Amino acid sequence: MSRSIERALASLTFAVSLAVAFPAGAAELTFAQKLDLLVAAYPGSLAKAEGGRIHFRDGDSMPLDDGKAKDHAEKLANGDIEDSLSQIYPAGPCERKPDVNFDPGRIRSDALMMRLYGKSAGVVEASLVPVQWFGKTLRVTSRQGAAAALEKVYAELQAIPELKAFLSPSAGTFNWRKVSGASNMSVHSFGAAIDINTKYADYWVWSGGKPGRVAKYSNKYPMKIVDAFERHGFIWGGRWYHYDTMHFEYRPELIAIGKAAGVSACR
Numbered sequence: 001m002s003r004s005i006e007r008a009l010a011s012l013t014f015a016v017s018l019a020v021a022f023p024a025g026a027a028e029l030t031f032a033q034k035l036d037l038l039v040a041a042y043p044g045s046l047a048k049a050e051g052g053r054i055h056f057r058d059g060d061s062m063p064l065d066d067g068k069a070k071d072h073a074e075k076l077a078n079g080d081i082e083d084s085l086s087q088i089y090p091a092g093p094c095e096r097k098p099d100v101n102f103d104p105g106r107i108r109s110d111a112l113m114m115r116l117y118g119k120s121a122g123v124v125e126a127s128l129v130p131v132q133w134f135g136k137t138l139r140v141t142s143r144q145g146a147a148a149a150l151e152k153v154y155a156e157l158q159a160i161p162e163l164k165a166f167l168s169p170s171a172g173t174f175n176w177r178k179v180s181g182a183s184n185m186s187v188h189s190f191g192a193a194i195d196i197n198t199k200y201a202d203y204w205v206w207s208g209g210k211p212g213r214v215a216k217y218s219n220k221y222p223m224k225i226v227d228a229f230e231r232h233g234f235i236w237g238g239r240w241y242h243y244d245t246m247h248f249e250y251r252p253e254l255i256a257i258g259k260a261a262g263v264s265a266c267r
């Protein structure tokens with residue numbers, strides 16, 4: 001499937017999945033329902049979840065669950081698809097101090113991310129396209145609709161002049177690397193994350209926090225920014241116990257799952 005069709009399908013299916021998938025206020029989603037939303041969020045790459053495996057459109061497949069019992073740190077270091085869907089992301093234009101070890105979206109399956117975006121720096125680089133950002137050009141992956149979604153975020157936010165100082169200059173998008181101090185891949189590796197102006201950033205490590213023991217939370221970014229990103233499929237690092245407030249990454253499955261579960265940051 002061509003990249004442009006893949007992109008169009010991703011944004012269309014994402015919108016449809018938000019609108020009709022599940023009734024608002026549903027108490028809890030089954031794992032199967034979460035998997036349906038995962039597949040719907042990446043329609044160009046994912047075909048279905050069946051028989052304990054996620055099936056790709058090219059015929060390949062991988063297990064959903066590695067069968068290992070993990071604590072939170074182990075899920076962060078070595079998450080599988082099941083782990084990555086275990087915490088429900090709460091979106092909405094409201095700030096909420098995260099509970100201990102509540103890191104929705106920070107747990108990821110590197111193996112799945114590599115299948116969605118590329119297994120090496122060179123492969124990901126080949127997918128990068130320019131996205132305008134306050135007079136600068138960012139490089140963002142065109143795969144899965146990520147660049148198109150960031151363009152929509154920019155179109156909304158650049159129209160609100162008082163937000164520019166928080167957003168520009170961007171502290172970076174594509175960068176093939178591990179999460180700082182960790183063994184798993186950063187979503188910057190896949191060209192599907194953006195850091196906004198670092199001048200207003202708060203980061204759990206800078207606060208003197210240790211893994212699993214973060215004393216204080218703070219955020220200086222207006223929630224209007226967070227709301228715009230979330231409405232276009234990005235999650236915010238400011239919702240994590242191990243917070244990183246300048247960081248946004250494209251995870252449309254988690255926005256869709258939170259919405260379907262009736263979970264909101266505003267209550």
Ligand SMILES: [Zn+2]
Nearest residue numbers: 193194195247
């Ligand atoms: Zn980041």
